[in-house]
Amino acid sequence: MELTVKQMDPEEFARQRKDVLAQWATGKEVNFEEAVEYHKNLPKSKVFAHKLEEGKRQGITYAQPRAGVALLNEHLELLRYLQDEGGADFLPTTIDSYTRQNRYAEAQAGIDESRSVGRSMLNGFPAVNHGVAACRQVVENMQVPVQVRHGTPDARLLAEITLAGGFTAYEGGGISYNIPYAKDVSIESTIKYWQYVDRLVGLYEEKGVSINREPFGPLTGTLVPPSISHAVAVIEGVLAVAQGVRSLTLGYGQCGNLLQDVAALHTLPMITEEYLKKLGYTNFNITTVFHQWMGGFPQDEAKAYGVISWGAAAAALGKATKVIVKSPHEALGIPTKEANAAGIRTTKQILSMLKDQTLPMTEELAFEEKMIINETRAILDKVLELGEGDIAVGTVRAFQAGVIDVPFAPSRFNAGKILPARDSQGAVRLLEFGNLPFGTEIKKFHQERIAQRGRDEGRDPSFQMVIDDIYAIGKGMLVGRPR
Ligand SMILES: CC[C@H]1O[C@@H](n2cnc3c(N)ncnc32)[C@H](O)[C@@H]1O
Numbered sequence: 207m208e209l210t211v212k213q214m215d216p217e218e219f220a221r222q223r224k225d226v227l228a229q230w231a232t233g234k235e236v237n238f239e240e241a242v243e244y245h246k247n248l249p250k251s252k253v254f255a256h257k258l259e260e261g262k263r264q265g266i267t268y269a270q271p272r273a274g275v276a277l278l279n280e281h282l283e284l285l286r287y288l289q290d291e292g293g294a295d296f297l298p299t300t301i302d303s304y305t306r307q308n309r310y311a312e313a314q315a316g317i318d319e320s321r322s323v324g325r326s327m328l329n330g331f332p333a334v335n336h337g338v339a340a341c342r343q344v345v346e347n348m349q350v351p352v353q354v355r356h357g358t359p360d361a362r363l364l365a366e367i368t369l370a371g372g373f374t375a376y377e378g379g380g381i382s383y384n385i386p387y388a389k390d391v392s393i394e395s396t397i398k399y400w401q402y403v404d405r406l407v408g409l410y411e412e413k414g415v416s417i418n419r420e421p422f423g424p425l426t427g428t429l430v431p432p433s434i435s436h437a438v439a440v441i442e443g444v445l446a447v448a449q450g451v452r453s454l455t456l457g458y459g460q461c462g463n464l465l466q467d468v469a470a471l472h473t474l475p476m477i478t479e480e481y482l483k484k485l486g487y488t489n490f491n492i493t494t495v496f497h498q499w500m501g502g503f504p505q506d507e508a509k510a511y512g513v514i515s516w517g518a519a520a521a522a523l524g525k526a527t528k529v530i531v532k533s534p535h536e537a538l539g540i541p542t543k544e545a546n547a548a549g550i551r552t553t554k555q556i557l558s559m560l561k562d563q564t565l566p567m568t569e570e571l572a573f574e575e576k577m578i579i580n581e582t583r584a585i586l587d588k589v590l591e592l593g594e595g596d597i598a599v600g601t602v603r604a605f606q607a608g609v610i611d612v613p614f615a616p617s618r619f620n621a622g623k624i625l626p627a628r629d630s631q632g633a634v635r636l637l638e639f640g641n642l643p644f645g646t647e648i649k650k651f652h653q654e655r656i657a658q659r660g661r662d663e664g665r666d667p668s669f670q671m672v673i674d675d676i677y678a679i680g681k682g683m684l685v686g687r688p689r
Contacts, residue, residue, distance in 0.1 A: 209394050211448050211598040214405045222402055226362045230310045232337035233363060238409070241370035244342070245415040254296065254351035254375035255416040255453035258493045261295075261527050267561070268528045269293070269518075269553045270495075271546050272355055274300030274330035276320035278340050281331050282347050284543050289350055292547030293554050296528065297348055299341075299373070301356035301364065302330035306387070308360055310334055329540055330356070333368050341371020353377060353420070357387040359396045365403045369410065375418035375455075376403065379442035381601065382422035385615045393619050394602050400442075401449055401598075408450015416453050419446050420495060423457020427500025428614045429626040429634050429675060430459060432470040433581030434642075436477055437610060440586060443478050444597050447487045454478075455528065457495040460517045462684045463633040468565050469574035471496060471524030477582050485597070493527035496520065498553070502680035503536035507545075509682055510534040514549050518556035523565045529553060537680065574633070581648055585610060588643040608641030627671040629655035630662045632684040637667055663688055 207218050227233035250256050261268050271288050275281050281299070288294045304313040313332035320327040333341055333354065345352055353375035354368045361378055369376065380400035384391055407417045421442035423435055439456045446454060456478050458470050475492045482490060498517030504510050514532050521529035533541035533549035541549070565571065588609045593600020604610040608621030615622065623640025635652040636642070660667045665688060674686025 207398065209398065209598050209602065211445060211596050213408070213449055214401055219402065219405050219409075222362070223366075226366060226402070229308070229363045230334050232334055232367055235338040236366045236370045238370070241338075242410065242413045242415055244370075244372055245374070245410065248345070248372060248374070251349065252345060252351050252374065253416060254353060254418040255491070257296070257351055258418060258453065258455060258527055259491055262493050265525065265561075267522050267526050267557050268295035269531050269550050269557060270296035270298060270353070270528055271531045271533070271550050272298050272300045273543075273546055274298065274302065274355075275326035276302065276317055276328035276332065277326065278336055278343060280326060282344065285344065285348055285352070287543045288547055288550065289348055291543075292550035294550050295350060296375075297350055297352045298355040299333065299344060299352055299368075300330040301354065301358065302328035302332050303357075304328065305330070305332045305334050305364060306356050306358040308358075308363070333371070334364055338367055338371045341368050341373060345372035351375060353418070357383050357422070359384050359388050359391045360399045362399055362402045362406075365406055369406065369417060374416070375420065376407065377420045377422055378403075379421040379438075380445065381438050381442060382425060385612050385617045385620050386422075386426045387616075389616045390618055393605050397445065397598055397601065401445060404446040404449035404451050407446070411450050411452050417451075418453040418455055419451045420455040420457060421446070423495065424459025424497045424500045425612050426614045427459050427497070429461070429501070429628070429672070430613055431581070431626055431634050431636060432458065432461065432466065432473075432578045433585060434610065434612060435459065436470070436474055436578065436582040437585040437589070438612070439474060440478050440481050440582070441589065441597055441601050443490075443492075444482060444485055444487070447482055447490050452489055453491055453493075455493045455495050457497060459497040459500045460520055461632075461634045462499065462516070462679065463628075463631055464520055464523065464565070465571050465574050465631075466633040467496075467520040468524040469571055469578055471521075471526050473575050473578045473582070477579060477586075481586055495528040495530060496524060496526035497530045498532045499679060502677060503532065504680055504682055505537045507534035510536055511552050513679060514552050515556050518553040519560060522557050522560035523563065525564075529557070577648070577651065581644060584643050584645070584648070609643055611640045611642060625669065625672055627656055627667065628659070628675045628678075628685045630659040630685065637669075637672065659685070
């Protein structure tokens, strides 16, 4: 099928669906009409979109962890612990890496090995192998809504099974689950795979079943400038709404400077709504998600709690609808349920202490917001120009031209010409602009801020600053100052 933003026609969807459901034996368990009825019988308290919109109305910031293990009973025990002992407002089911690469035979081997050694030998829940009934056990055993979290370039079968299995939210997108997660998968192919996922959600929506979609905001999670992650978020939001998605949660990964992070949270829903309306879409509900620091963490647990708390504070002051929580084991690997729950409790302590506080709109905050809006518009307008109005076509061409360029991405389809570095206050700026479509005013602003850091540190701006910034938080700092 040719690449276009337009809604997929039913014949194309049906053709693909036959192939998708045949990719693994559990595909046979999916019956769309029966799944719609199952969803309609879920209590509202388990419907992700409903609780998110409630939170947006009340100005609540919710807390959600990541979590997933190989076997169903252990996964239920883990999620119940995070709900009851951690106080999670939303639960995840984080999917394992084999499933993310459609390697279901190896996921099965991981299940078998986990059963024989008595502990999880996968880094997530292999939902495709476990199938629809097992997914329904997850949904039925929890009180709060549950979301599928993963990193899957071709997430079509995973969506069919987990949505039929009662999950009411699905993370990812054709750019955000390709560029940071794959080396050699074309952007055109993953945009098309995710148009299938979003069309499936659209079909549920047409039957009155609301499924929340959350593009993966942080991308590589390493010094990604807000305008670049916002541009990707807007594009994936438009691609989703074009296929019939209604409940849209746009994401952003914490950078660490409070003004910049709050400005990013304020501008994300604004710029998304601006472009959805500009492109003629009207029927959508936007919420936001803030990811606590996605880069390297301190090994020391007390310092890790400091990073977690700082992320919670930024989420609260930026009025995010949801914050994705880290654990004090982040530097070590998959957290124990106790550590994961502790990260949630730390976060919720901060959220509740800050819920009645707002960061005043100062000149600096307004300036940061203006910068993010101007940069993001510059990228998106160039994408639409390259695509002659079609944002899907424009996105592929924008990556080819380096108009969208994600720092430190493994994908060979990403230009990788830009270089971010912090300024002296820790805000993420650009040292190298690559082919980003920024005018001289924007470039001068970035260059001046980084030059000022150079003067403060008595060194010329260089790649060394980038390296120092990448390790800084793990070493207990924000700005990677020279020793
Ligand atoms: C996007 C990367 C983030 O997801 C986290 N993560 C990945 N798999 C799991 C998992 N199975 N349980 C808990 N956290 C997880 C990881 O620690 C990192 O913070």
